[in-house]
Amino acid sequence: MFTLKSLPFAKNSLEPHMSEKTLDFHYGKHHQAYIDNLNKFLESSEMNTWSLEEIILKTANKSEQSAIFNNAAQVYNHEFFWNCLSPKSEDRIISDELLSMINSAFGSLDDFYEQFKAAALGQFGSGWAWLVKGDNGLEILKTANGDNPLTHNLKPILALDIWEHSYYLDYQNRRGDFIDAVMKNLFNWNFAAKNII
């Protein structure tokens, strides 16, 4: 049985970049619905004692288990995503180690922003953009619907939800403005630094 974890920030603290109203729906309705659906699907399943990660890895790419996979992955993705956001200016400071990995993978922080935005804009329809760590350092990954880095054997470092429910109330069709606002004003680089270890 999974439950909705508390947000790591106050719902109005990300304004004006992400409104309390967006979080009321995105966290309170969409994220909650993924949890409720997952619990319902797990009621009569042997998977009901498994961890979220185990459920995701065991049901990935199995069409008969796509409903469980989609909901489990979306629960994982949203829990991860909320931790990628912070209203605190000190969370905008990038550690020397992480910055050096970014420079080596993408050229510079600005190059990373540019490439991350291009990936997030280029994801057709619903999905996610990720900064991930693979065998050869940092990479950018875009995934469709609920898919995530775990199924690609990659470690998530930062995530951006680019489903329309993530930005439509605040930005309507302007996905690019939403991406810029989150990358530059809300990304929690302290959380990202913990994930590279």
Ligand code: FE2
């Ligand atoms: Fe979402």
